[in-house]
Amino acid sequence: MTHEKHPDLHGNAPDKSAVALVLIDVINDFEFDESAERLLRYALPVARRIADLKRRAHDAGIPAIYVNDNFGKWRSDFRTQVSHCIDDETRGRPIAELLKPASHDYFVLKPKQSGFYSTTLDLLLQHLQARTLIVTGFSGDICVLMTAGDAHLRDYHLLVPRDCVASRDERENELVLKYMERVFEADIRLSTEIDFTAISGPFSPRSAIEQMQACRTS
Amino acid sequence: MTHEKHPDLHGNAPDKSAVALVLIDVINDFEFDESAERLLRYALPVARRIADLKRRAHDAGIPAIYVNDNFGKWRSDFRTQVSHCIDDETRGRPIAELLKPASHDYFVLKPKQSGFYSTTLDLLLQHLQARTLIVTGFSGDICVLMTAGDAHLRDYHLLVPRDCVASRDERENELVLKYMERVFEADIRLSTEIDFTAISGPFSPRSAIEQMQACRTS
Amino acid sequence: MTHEKHPDLHGNAPDKSAVALVLIDVINDFEFDESAERLLRYALPVARRIADLKRRAHDAGIPAIYVNDNFGKWRSDFRTQVSHCIDDETRGRPIAELLKPASHDYFVLKPKQSGFYSTTLDLLLQHLQARTLIVTGFSGDICVLMTAGDAHLRDYHLLVPRDCVASRDERENELVLKYMERVFEADIRLSTEIDFTAISGPFSPRSAIEQMQACRTS
Amino acid sequence: MTHEKHPDLHGNAPDKSAVALVLIDVINDFEFDESAERLLRYALPVARRIADLKRRAHDAGIPAIYVNDNFGKWRSDFRTQVSHCIDDETRGRPIAELLKPASHDYFVLKPKQSGFYSTTLDLLLQHLQARTLIVTGFSGDICVLMTAGDAHLRDYHLLVPRDCVASRDERENELVLKYMERVFEADIRLSTEIDFTAISGPFSPRSAIEQMQACRTS
Numbered sequence: 001m002t003h004e005k006h007p008d009l010h011g012n013a014p015d016k017s018a019v020a021l022v023l024i025d026v027i028n029d030f031e032f033d034e035s036a037e038r039l040l041r042y043a044l045p046v047a048r049r050i051a052d053l054k055r056r057a058h059d060a061g062i063p064a065i066y067v068n069d070n071f072g073k074w075r076s077d078f079r080t081q082v083s084h085c086i087d088d089e090t091r092g093r094p095i096a097e098l099l100k101p102a103s104h105d106y107f108v109l110k111p112k113q114s115g116f117y118s119t120t121l122d123l124l125l126q127h128l129q130a131r132t133l134i135v136t137g138f139s140g141d142i143c144v145l146m147t148a149g150d151a152h153l154r155d156y157h158l159l160v161p162r163d164c165v166a167s168r169d170e171r172e173n174e175l176v177l178k179y180m181e182r183v184f185e186a187d188i189r190l191s192t193e194i195d196f197t198a199i200s201g202p203f204s205p206r207s208a209i210e211q212m213q214a215c216r217t218s
Numbered sequence: 219m220t221h222e223k224h225p226d227l228h229g230n231a232p233d234k235s236a237v238a239l240v241l242i243d244v245i246n247d248f249e250f251d252e253s254a255e256r257l258l259r260y261a262l263p264v265a266r267r268i269a270d271l272k273r274r275a276h277d278a279g280i281p282a283i284y285v286n287d288n289f290g291k292w293r294s295d296f297r298t299q300v301s302h303c304i305d306d307e308t309r310g311r312p313i314a315e316l317l318k319p320a321s322h323d324y325f326v327l328k329p330k331q332s333g334f335y336s337t338t339l340d341l342l343l344q345h346l347q348a349r350t351l352i353v354t355g356f357s358g359d360i361c362v363l364m365t366a367g368d369a370h371l372r373d374y375h376l377l378v379p380r381d382c383v384a385s386r387d388e389r390e391n392e393l394v395l396k397y398m399e400r401v402f403e404a405d406i407r408l409s410t411e412i413d414f415t416a417i418s419g420p421f422s423p424r425s426a427i428e429q430m431q432a433c434r435t436s
Numbered sequence: 437m438t439h440e441k442h443p444d445l446h447g448n449a450p451d452k453s454a455v456a457l458v459l460i461d462v463i464n465d466f467e468f469d470e471s472a473e474r475l476l477r478y479a480l481p482v483a484r485r486i487a488d489l490k491r492r493a494h495d496a497g498i499p500a501i502y503v504n505d506n507f508g509k510w511r512s513d514f515r516t517q518v519s520h521c522i523d524d525e526t527r528g529r530p531i532a533e534l535l536k537p538a539s540h541d542y543f544v545l546k547p548k549q550s551g552f553y554s555t556t557l558d559l560l561l562q563h564l565q566a567r568t569l570i571v572t573g574f575s576g577d578i579c580v581l582m583t584a585g586d587a588h589l590r591d592y593h594l595l596v597p598r599d600c601v602a603s604r605d606e607r608e609n610e611l612v613l614k615y616m617e618r619v620f621e622a623d624i625r626l627s628t629e630i631d632f633t634a635i636s637g638p639f640s641p642r643s644a645i646e647q648m649q650a651c652r653t654s
Numbered sequence: 655m656t657h658e659k660h661p662d663l664h665g666n667a668p669d670k671s672a673v674a675l676v677l678i679d680v681i682n683d684f685e686f687d688e689s690a691e692r693l694l695r696y697a698l699p700v701a702r703r704i705a706d707l708k709r710r711a712h713d714a715g716i717p718a719i720y721v722n723d724n725f726g727k728w729r730s731d732f733r734t735q736v737s738h739c740i741d742d743e744t745r746g747r748p749i750a751e752l753l754k755p756a757s758h759d760y761f762v763l764k765p766k767q768s769g770f771y772s773t774t775l776d777l778l779l780q781h782l783q784a785r786t787l788i789v790t791g792f793s794g795d796i797c798v799l800m801t802a803g804d805a806h807l808r809d810y811h812l813l814v815p816r817d818c819v820a821s822r823d824e825r826e827n828e829l830v831l832k833y834m835e836r837v838f839e840a841d842i843r844l845s846t847e848i849d850f851t852a853i854s855g856p857f858s859p860r861s862a863i864e865q866m867q868a869c870r871t872s
Contacts, residue, residue: 074324074342074345075321075322075323075324075325077295077296077297078295079295079297103293104293105293106292109338111338111341111342112807113807114803114807117804117807118337118338118340119336119337119338120327120336120337122336123330123336124292124329127292141833142837146803146807149768149800149803150771152767153766153768153771153800175829183795183796330589331588331589332585332589335586335589359615359619364585364589367550367582370549371548371549371550371553371582393611397577401577401578510760510781511757511758511759511760511761513731513732513733514731515731515733539729540729541729542728542729543729545774547774547778548777554773554774554776554777555772555774556763556765556772556773559765559766559772560728
């Protein structure tokens with residue numbers, strides 16, 4: 001189709017925001033295997049903290065992006081997955097209810113572990129002009145790690161609040177958080193220690209430049 | 219999330235098919251500007267032929283993939299767009315009704331002109347094991363051309379039936395078809411001249427190898 | 437390897453420049469087939485104009501990037517190709533001598549027609565902070581067109597000076613220039629009409645923002 | 655340039671091989687910081703084992719691909735880097751001499767940690783028809799891990815012989831090897847335990863299919 005009259009591709013324009021909150025694989029039926037139950041035990045309390053963080057982020061004007069497995073269902077869409085998790089009374093229902101996407105949230109379906117691989121995530125972040133990502137979700141040692149790694153390759157600044165990430169094994173979760181801190185230069189402070197007034201605010205040219213410079217020198 | 223128990227990512231397994239039918243930007247409200255009306259005049263009869271072709275392809279076991287603009291609406295999904303075009307009585311309604319996706323069809327939302335840019339199309343085609351694409355849709359001189367170009371870069375064989383592509387200007391449409399024939403080695407025969415029994419059939423190892431070899435030497 | 441002490445990846449830092457000059461497939465032995473001679477006839481005078489343009493660009497602080505076929509020689513490098521074209525007395529020698537890369541020029545080997553496909557070009561341009569590309573070279577109707585298309589998808593501004601592009605067929609060259617003007621919004625003015633004092637200068641935060649805004653609204 | 659007469663892009667045709675040996679960042683001056691010395695202590699004995707492995711791989715017809723940092727030197731090429739490491743008597747000289755590339759080796763310059771990011775590696779592997787990668791080099795916990803992760807996303811089978819990978823910290827190296835075994839399903843057997851007669855041999859359609867099927871179900 002032609003693009004001449006869609007000057008900025010934005011349609012119902014996405015917010016501009018130097019920061020974006022990313023929720024990885026939180027919409028999940030947790031029905032895949034016996035290990036799901038182990039993960040669920042850690043994931044449920046974490047989901048409550050992500051829900052709090054999402055509320056505070058929204059109040060600060062920071063958009064939320066659901067980056068979610070398509071679970072091999074190439075024909076379905078995100079809303080169908082949300083309905084499945086909630087209406088079919090799956091094990092993932094309590095988490096899906098806590099973190100049910102609102103109409104103003106963004107979403108990206110990922111076919112593989114990294115949210116950047118074979119998806120439109122990077123382009124969406126460019127349109128938002130986001131340079132800092134707050135990464136949360138499951139599981140810490142696989143999809144969160146690989147998405148954070150791809151974000152680091154692309155020079156995004158990373159916050160991975162350590163109380164907003166869960167894995168099936170607590171020790172693996174610890175190791176992977178330390179790894180992201182050391183190698184991806186991720187800030188892993190507690191979600192309650194994130195000061196949104198400091199990092200957010202509407203997109204400004206000045207902050208964009210600072211972000212760009214920061215990104216070049218880090 | 220973890221992938222151990224989703225061994226092949228396929229969930230409700232996609233068909234294997236050496237050939238895929240691609241429909242570009244057929245779900246469209248045609249409300250974007252005055253030129254939309256010009257395009258619509260050519261697009262409506264073309265949509266009828268695409269609908270015929272899609273029926274025949276389906277009977278031959280060939281999957282259809284809608285590759286459609288997201289029109290800057292990063293928060294909406296494909297089903298919402300279909301509903302918008304049909305229920306809101308847009309100018310694109312007759313085409314959307316003719317080409318309304320079925321539950322067994324695939325879809326990929328593209329943020330830009332090429333269906334391969336910043337989307338999961340290539341990975342979906344790999345999972346289908348498709349090596350030949352039948353490319354149809356609108357507009358021939360922009361999104362069809364750029365998607366076909368990206369397919370050619372990736373060594374897909376191209377059929378672009380010349381009666382299944384429309385642009386706002388008939389002469390531009392002609393030129394671009396000839397260009398795709400010359401440079402992308404596209405077969406631009408009429409849709410009625412496509413013999414599905416020759417090119418389709420279920421995926422077989424043997425045909426895959428032939429496809430791979432063909433692709434290496436062409 | 438680790439990256440902690442290569443803070444900005446730049447080593448012998450690339451220039452920052454809002455504009456970059458791109459030379460497509462100018463280093464070529466023109467020995468590939470009978471049509472090479474036809475292309476050569478048009479390419480030689482064009483190479484002289486590209487050489488002039490490159491000189492003026494260099495004086496204005498604008499970097500030149502050679503984006504060149506690897507011609508399937510995955511084991512060779514760019515300097516080897518330059519030597520081959522010049523020292524082996526190939527048909528492409530006069531052009532290679534006119535456009536011999538200097539030590540301050542950049543280069544990117546491309547395995548396929550588009551300079552962006554499966555190469556580091558986009559990342560190099562990001563590091564240069566270039567938003568406007570002056571695209572020149574051969575052949576206009578294939579590699580130049582496909583590289584320009586991929587640049588347009590990525591929101592680069594395009595200048596394609598119409599006297600700095602050659603194809604085997606003059607009419608095809610004309611058509612493709614008009615196409616790039618219409619669809620990719622390329623400025624196709626003569627190379628002598630490019631005013632480097634207006635478009636270049638060192639990278640400034642202000643111009644970066646203007647570039648970014650321009651890019652969003654065009 | 656045109657591609658009609660370069661039917662398969664291969665020029666001096668790359669080998670077909672279901673397996674490829676990947677050497678990550680072995681050509682390095684190790685002059686970057688004080689930690690380089692720590693890494694060097696582990697890297698030198700590892701380099702000897704990689705050299706052995708490379709010899710055996712070559713005898714078995716398996717190509718070697720150097721995937722090496724460009725160290726921000728966008729204007730230089732791989733041969734220049736090899737010369738720098740050896741002729742300038744850098745700390746990395748003994749390793750560069752042990753692992754000096756031969757004229758039949760392939761190389762890919764990577765601008766960032768993962769060998770797949772913004773490089774032509776994936777396309778080269780497709781042309782080789784490689785589906786199994788033997789990944790070796792430095793440092794295990796950064797570039798090796800991130801390259802292996804990207805290979806896993808793309809469904810390559812991984813062998814990461816645990817005696818052919820070094821990091822600055824032995825314990826980190828251990829952890830990361832176990833991680834790759836668990837999450838990327840990498841085989842981390844000793845290099846001496848790799849039976850090339852079992853995994854190599856010239857590319858055959860049959861093994862290709864098996865590889866493809868294996869890749870779908872793993």
